[in-house]
Amino acid sequence: MTPDAKLLRRAFFNRDPRIVAHELLGKLIVRREARKQLAGRIVEVEAYLGAGDLAAHAAAGHTPRNAVLWGPPGHAYVYFIYGVHYCLNISCLPAGEAGCILIRALEPVSGLRNMAEARGLADLELPSVRDLRKLASGPGKLCEALSITRPRDNAKDMLSPKSDLQVMSDDFRVQEVAVTQRIGITKAAELPLRYVIAGNSFVSKK
DNA sequence: CAACCGATCACCT
DNA sequence: GGTGATCGGTTGC
Secondary structure (H helix, E strand, O other), X not given: OOOOOEEOOHHHHOOOHHHHHHHHOOXXXXXXXOXXXXXXXXXXXXXXXXXXXXXXXXXXXXXXXXXHHHOOOOEEEEEEEOOOEEEEEEEOOOOOOOOEEEEXXXXXXXXXXXXXXXXXXXXXXXXXHHHHHHHHOOHHHHHHHOOOOHHHHOOOEOOOOOOOEEXXXXXXXXXXXXXEOOOOOOOOOOOXXXXXXXXXXXXXXX
């Protein structure tokens, strides 16, 4: 992560989830702790379009669980799945509309050893690519690597300078984006709403 | 208040 | 490529 990384603007997320998803590739998720800073580059995302998207949590309407989705853009929507894992989304579209982006995989950038510890992989041989892939190459894994949980992080503003969970931009430029169907869903599974950095080794599927 | 289901992962063959 | 673990959120009785 380069030192000149800066927070994304609110307007970035106040747009169609498909645009936001595409443009989020290459951006950074940053976890700020007292003595450490962990960061990963976004290499895989999925767009969830809102109430009309049958695969989206927003399709269930307003519930306590998904309240963040209807709030202002740029906030963390963190939910618990399969009784085991958390998943991180970032809300988009203006308040009243429920789009979001699921962050599916990160390329570890800084705080690698801390991520390995959080993942329970203390003996990892870094920085072999084979082992780096174990850190954050999936939505549940990246939450564990960055200690993202619903009690701690749900509804957090990811664009605030004071936040300990942020989304930032540096001078990295994505060369080519590939689009596929979303993974792990049954409804609206045919839509091409998963975006990955073409050729990147850190996406969730080889 | 009981039952069902899932935007996953790790481990197996 | 296939499958079991595991439990909060939601729905239906």
